[in-house]
Amino acid sequence: MEKFLSANFGDPDAKKITKYEASGGYKMLRKAISMSPDKIIEEVKASKLRGRGGAGFPAGVKWGFLPKGAETVYLVINADEGEPGTFKDRTLMRWDPHRLVEGAIITCMAINAHHAYIYIRGELVEEAAILETAIAEAKQRGYLGRSILGKPFALEITVHRGAGAYVCGEETALINSLEGRRGMPRLKPPFPAVAGAFMKPTIVNNVETISYVPIVLEMGGEAFANLGTDDEGGVRLIAISGHVEKPGVYEIPCGLNLMEIINDVAGGVRDGKKLKGVIPGGSSTPVLLPEECDVPFSVTGMGTAESIAEVEVWDGRKFEVMAGRTLRSSPGSGAIIVLDETVDMVHVCARLMHFYAHESCGQCTPCRVGTSWLNRLCHKVDHGEGVPEDLEQLALIADGIAGKTICPLGDAAAWPMLGFLTKFRSEFEEKVSGNSKEGA
Amino acid sequence: MEIPTETKNLIQKRIDEIRQQYPEAQAACLPALHIAQEHLNYVSDDVLDLVADTLKLPPSFVQGVATFYTMYNKRKVGRYHLQLCTNVSCMLEGAEELLMGMEEHLGIKAGETTSDGVFTLQEAECLAACGTGPVLQINDKYHESMDLKKAIALLDDLKNKSESRDLATPNADPSNPRTTPAVKPAAKPVAKPAAKPAAKPVAKPIAKPSLKPTTKPEAKPAVKTETKPVAKPAATPKAKDSAPAATSSASSDDDKDE
Numbered sequence: 277m278e279k280f281l282s283a284n285f286g287d288p289d290a291k292k293i294t295k296y297e298a299s300g301g302y303k304m305l306r307k308a309i310s311m312s313p314d315k316i317i318e319e320v321k322a323s324k325l326r327g328r329g330g331a332g333f334p335a336g337v338k339w340g341f342l343p344k345g346a347e348t349v350y351l352v353i354n355a356d357e358g359e360p361g362t363f364k365d366r367t368l369m370r371w372d373p374h375r376l377v378e379g380a381i382i383t384c385m386a387i388n389a390h391h392a393y394i395y396i397r398g399e400l401v402e403e404a405a406i407l408e409t410a411i412a413e414a415k416q417r418g419y420l421g422r423s424i425l426g427k428p429f430a431l432e433i434t435v436h437r438g439a440g441a442y443v444c445g446e447e448t449a450l451i452n453s454l455e456g457r458r459g460m461p462r463l464k465p466p467f468p469a470v471a472g473a474f475m476k477p478t479i480v481n482n483v484e485t486i487s488y489v490p491i492v493l494e495m496g497g498e499a500f501a502n503l504g505t506d507d508e509g510g511v512r513l514i515a516i517s518g519h520v521e522k523p524g525v526y527e528i529p530c531g532l533n534l535m536e537i538i539n540d541v542a543g544g545v546r547d548g549k550k551l552k553g554v555i556p557g558g559s560s561t562p563v564l565l566p567e568e569c570d571v572p573f574s575v576t577g578m579g580t581a582e583s584i585a586e587v588e589v590w591d592g593r594k595f596e597v598m599a600g601r602t603l604r605s606s607p608g609s610g611a612i613i614v615l616d617e618t619v620d621m622v623h624v625c626a627r628l629m630h631f632y633a634h635e636s637c638g639q640c641t642p643c644r645v646g647t648s649w650l651n652r653l654c655h656k657v658d659h660g661e662g663v664p665e666d667l668e669q670l671a672l673i674a675d676g677i678a679g680k681t682i683c684p685l686g687d688a689a690a691w692p693m694l695g696f697l698t699k700f701r702s703e704f705e706e707k708v709s710g711n712s713k714e715g716a
Numbered sequence: 717m718e719i720p721t722e723t724k725n726l727i728q729k730r731i732d733e734i735r736q737q738y739p740e741a742q743a744a745c746l747p748a749l750h751i752a753q754e755h756l757n758y759v760s761d762d763v764l765d766l767v768a769d770t771l772k773l774p775p776s777f778v779q780g781v782a783t784f785y786t787m788y789n790k791r792k793v794g795r796y797h798l799q800l801c802t803n804v805s806c807m808l809e810g811a812e813e814l815l816m817g818m819e820e821h822l823g824i825k826a827g828e829t830t831s832d833g834v835f836t837l838q839e840a841e842c843l844a845a846c847g848t849g850p851v852l853q854i855n856d857k858y859h860e861s862m863d864l865k866k867a868i869a870l871l872d873d874l875k876n877k878s879e880s881r882d883l884a885t886p887n888a889d890p891s892n893p894r895t896t897p898a899v900k901p902a903a904k905p906v907a908k909p910a911a912k913p914a915a916k917p918v919a920k921p922i923a924k925p926s927l928k929p930t931t932k933p934e935a936k937p938a939v940k941t942e943t944k945p946v947a948k949p950a951a952t953p954k955a956k957d958s959a960p961a962a963t964s965s966a967s968s969d970d971d972k973d974e
Contacts, residue, residue, distance in 0.1 A: 357844045358841075358842060358844065359842070360803045360804050360805065360841075360842040360846070361804065361805055361842070361846050362842075362844060362846070363844045363845050363846045363847055365844070366844045366845065397844065398746075398750070398785070398787045399787070399843055399844070399853060400844065401856040401857075402856070402857070402858070432737070434737040434738075436746070436747070437746065437747065437750060438746065438785070438787075439746050439749065439750065439785035439786070439787040439788060440785050440786035440787035440788075441784065441785050441786065442841065442842075453746065454743060455740065455742060455743050456740075456742040456743045456744065456745030456746060456771075456773075456781065457742070457745075457781060458780055458781055458784040459784060459785070474739050474740060474743075515846060515847060516847070517805040517808075517846035517847045517849065518804075518805055518808045519808060523846075523847040523848070524847045525847065555804070559803075559804060559842075611846070613804055613805055613808070613846070615808070619808065624804055624807070627802070627803065627804055627807055628803075628804060631803055631841055631842070634841060635841065637784075
């Protein structure tokens with residue numbers, strides 16, 4: 277399969293501007309200069325490119341939310357990759373930083389932003405340095421600065437390091453963090469497109485999303501869209517880890533069959549073991565049973581596939597994301613974690629609950645209290661000290677968090693909890709069997 | 717602990733440069749804390765005051781920010797800050813067993829510092845390198861696809877290096893270009909050895925015969941090898957730290973943030 281975004285992965289020279297230019301880099305910037313901003317946005321809309329940070333919101337549509345004629349607009353690139361299982365953005369920035377820089381410049385011209393911030397998670401010191409070098413190189417070439425290739429359009433790009441907080445991957449928390457505050461999410465509305473960074477209209481996009489922009493211009497929006505499915509255009513990166521033969525970052529057409537990804541792209545389950553479960557889109561997405569993996573890897577595909585059982589709060593009561601909308605699963609941030617037959621699912625779930633309890637920012641009570649409670653209770657069950665009533669309690673707590681918080685971190689904890697309980701209930705039951713309230 | 721004026725000036729200069737990139741000074745708060753910590757090992761009350769003062773922010777605000785983020789050390793950490801990811805993908809590759817092995821090897825539990833002040837061990841959340849787990853971050857550098865054997869070899873190596881070095885050197889990871897900004901990539905192998913204002917060795921090193929000044933703990937592109945002032949002798953008198961050095965065992969001879 278032809279590679280678009282990952283063509284330079286593995287080439288240590290690709291991060292140098294000379295090499296990037298030699299392979300056609302920054303040509304699309306030259307093209308974009310002669311295009312009107314509306315035309316660029318049109319192409320991106322036509323590409324059906326969806327945000328690759330996890331929520332999957334159509335990128336061009338998001339750009340369209342900016343108020344017309346806004347004087348100061350910011351582009352903020354979300355490189356706060358923190359969702360457990362996700363490592364595609366780090367890979368992208370390591371190998372192909374100029375594609376991100378070029379995409380950022382074109383995007384800024386499209387949305388009329390004169391300053392872009394790349395908010396990169398603090399731990400990625402090396403990648404931040406790579407980006408800074410790339411930005412300096414681009415500046416030297418006249419792609420950035422007071423003008424862009426002679427066009428009177430000033431643009432600066434600043435790399436801003438976070439400092440270790442998963443919640444800052446949420447766009448409004450990220451904006452608060454960029455502004456030098458505690459990374460607590462803001463209430464929406466106002467949406468960032470209206471009042472974001474420094475209270476100015478702001479577009480927040482994921483690293484991968486922005487990196488596609490030059491490719492979309494080169495191919496044309498429609499041709500890019502045709503690489504994927506009807507509702508989700510183009511290709512995407514997936515990061516696959518856990519018990520597969522070949523873990524790593526791969527580029528796939530949107531909508532490729534999940535089982536095919538595991539078996540053909542990543543070489544199948546390691547050491548001839550049997551597949552037990554798959555966390556399909558980062559730790560926040562509900563886990564799948566092996567028989568549920570024969571689905572297209574896309575938002576619609578995994579959100580509506582009849583073959584994926586709906587997540588339940590308890591037997592017979594379906595969990596609802598909102599009134600009338602049940603939950604199956606999602607390709608999220610494209611992070612697939614493969615679990616083989618040796619894995620203790622309760623233990624995995626408990627580890628995840630520890631993560632969410634650690635990362636809850638503390639702003640909303642249901643999440644602050646709920647995630648810690650889930651963590652304690654889940655570990656109790658994992659250690660064989662739980663009682664049967666605890667399982668119902670776990671479900672109730674999760675249901676009590678979901679949808680009741682400012683940001684999706686609460687849901688991100690509740691969904692996998694309910695997912696594991698729905699799909700691997702017997703393992704939880706086994707751990708509590710024989711224990712009773714009186715005995716404990 | 718009083719922050720030496722030189723260090724203070726250097727930090728303030730770096731913060732002032734960075735704040736130019738933002739429409740509001742407050743936005744430089746995170747980078748400022750990073751910078752200060754690179755020089756001073758952890759975010760002490762003095763560091764909070766310094767950052768607050770430089771950015772004209774209330775110290776309470778800066779403290780609120782510093783305590784929100786895990787990367788700002790609330791207590792002094794060892795010369796090598798070991799952070800092992802134990803989240804799911806790394807766990808599937810044996811991170812939990814690795815953590816136990818490292819605890820045993822170092823004789824400390826996660827969250828503690830060895831009595832010689834060389835290592836602080838911590839469990840970390842996902843570090844975005846899940847395809848090559850377990851991931852061990854040592855100061856700024858990732859070490860991927862770790863196992864106990866590799867980890868022990870690495871730790872022993874670092875331990876040896878730290879013994880041949882002067883532990884009183886400020887936390888600033890010598891392999892970290894950020895802490896030696898005055899020098900910039902321009903690292904020419906140098907005519908003038910000293911020169912940098914920041915460098916001023918205060919007292920003469922007690923020239924240990926084996927003291928190899930230019931040895932870097934982590935082999936990095938040769939570039940800035942010479943840039944490190946090195947100097948800083950172990951000589952600093954034991955000033956009482958304002959913040960308790962806290963970790964299980966931070967010993968009294970562990971005063972490298974001076």
